Amino acid sequence: MPATVHVRELSTDDLDAAWELGRIAFGSDPQRPAQTTATPAGLTRYGAFDDAGRLVGKAVDLHHDQWWSGRAVSAADVAGVAVAPEARGRGVGRALLTALLRGAHERGAAVSALYPTVAAPYRACGWEAAGVLRTVDLATAALPRHRPSADLVVRAGTVADLPAVTDLYERVTRHRNGMLTRRGELYDFFAADRGLPGDGLTLVERDGDLVGYVTWQRGRGYGADSVLTVDEALAVTPEAAREIVGVLGSWASVAPTLRLCPLDGDAVSTVLPLESARDHERDLWMHRPVDVARAVSARGWPAHARGVVDFGLTDALAEWNTGTWRLTVADGAAELTRVDGEADLRLDVRGFALLYAGAARARSVAQAGLLQCAGDADPTALDLLGVGGPAQLLDYF
Known part of the structure; x- marks a missing residue:
């Protein structure tokens, strides 16, 4: 060419x-x-x-x-x-x-994520591996048995229930990092003519309020190779989580394998026997800032985190990110401001991505060559950038 x-x-x-x-x-x-x-x-x-x-x-x-x-x-x-x-x-x-x-x-x-088929070209452009969307298989019969709770109602969902499902998804995900909001013009477009997701939607309610849901694909057959695929299973109470897992376990006689993407540390995952899970698929995802100042000021920060650190940043594709910055974190907010001169700590944009997503600590980023330290500068000062904890994705795009 x-x-x-x-x-x-x-x-x-x-x-x-x-x-x-x-x-x-x-x-x-x-x-x-x-x-x-x-x-x-x-x-x-x-x-x-x-x-x-x-x-x-x-x-x-x-x-x-x-x-x-x-x-x-x-x-x-x-x-x-x-x-x-x-x-x-x-x-x-x-x-x-x-x-x-x-x-x-x-x-x-402010930020960008992607799922690569090969990582090297995206690394060359400033994205770095920050997490894995993991799909696992569990023996359906291994799910813990549960006696249905008298104060919970389990029922099949309808299209009319989807706004409540969206609200519950938000209750589970909004305090986490990296999860899509699933709101906006693009989601409105794809949802406009959509019926129920998958083959079924099962809801768990208490006093008329949604406290858990699971969407699933039945698959084919009922033999030894039959798989029930769970698109999503989320709950906001431990009782609702146990109810969901009990419903899923009831498929054991016709779907010996349960396939799902667990969300680390959520209510449903704490009930599942994940020690016996087998990886079915692993999809690496990568992250990078589009605009570092926006990425820092737009997100939430832990209220207990406080500190100030100067660092330099190099970004070959987004020159507006390159320069010397001062990170200030206090009272649940943070900002980046440009400062003159050179800093003792200098990040490659991929190192910034790792720290921002909570995928690595500063000393590991330095060992990877993505953080340069002048003299006896302490790289751990930049751990301030990742105090929000690790990011995770549940959506593949």
Whole structure:
């Protein structure tokens, strides 16, 4: 291909070529989903074109929000990155991601997450591995038996219950880090004509209030290889969690295997026999700041955390992040302000991503070469950046 590549937002006239490029890259079903012909609000599609005007690469900026300790942070989550076979290894992906980050910065995004098929190209662009979406298999018969609680009502959910399900999801996730809010124009678009998620929705209520739910896919057959796939199981009380697990355990005679994505430390996970879980699938996800100042000021911070630390930052793709910064944390809030001169601690943007997501401590980041310390500077001062705890995702995109 020519040495130059031209990146712009895709128009409706480009969607056929974009679909075909993605179909070839990901081995998708030849039947084209209806949503790929639409141009919904809440996402931006980018395309890279050669001098002849041929589409040779594409990427999508999903206008998500992520929960960070009780506050919604604007995100540019990346999906659908594909490069034509003949154009690979020639800087097309980097050009796409550079344009995507610039566009995301202009619209006010603060952070970005993605699921890579290969990590190296994204590391070269400033993303770093921060967590794993883990899908596990459990023997359904191993789930603890539970006598139904007299003060809880278990019933099948309907479409009318979905707003309450969304509210309960928010109660579980908003105090965590990295979880999608599942609100906004993009979610409204995909939910507009949607019925119930999966094959079934089971609700647990107390005095008419939703305290737990599980969405599930029945799968096929009832033999030894039958699997009940749980899309999501969340609860806000231990009693509701035990009720949900009891319902799932009742499938043992016709679905010997239960498949689900556990959420670390939540009410349902504390009831499951995770010691016997077998990994079915592991999806690595990566994180990076779009705008470091926004990423720090927009999120929630633990009220007990206090401190000040100066550090330098290098970001090759997002030059607005490069420079010397002062991090100040106090009273449940934080800010980054630019300061003059050089700091004794200097972060690569990937090191910032690890610390911000709570995926590593500063000394480990330094050992990885992503934090440079001048003289006898103590790298642990930058642990202040990750005091909110580890991030986690439950959504694949």
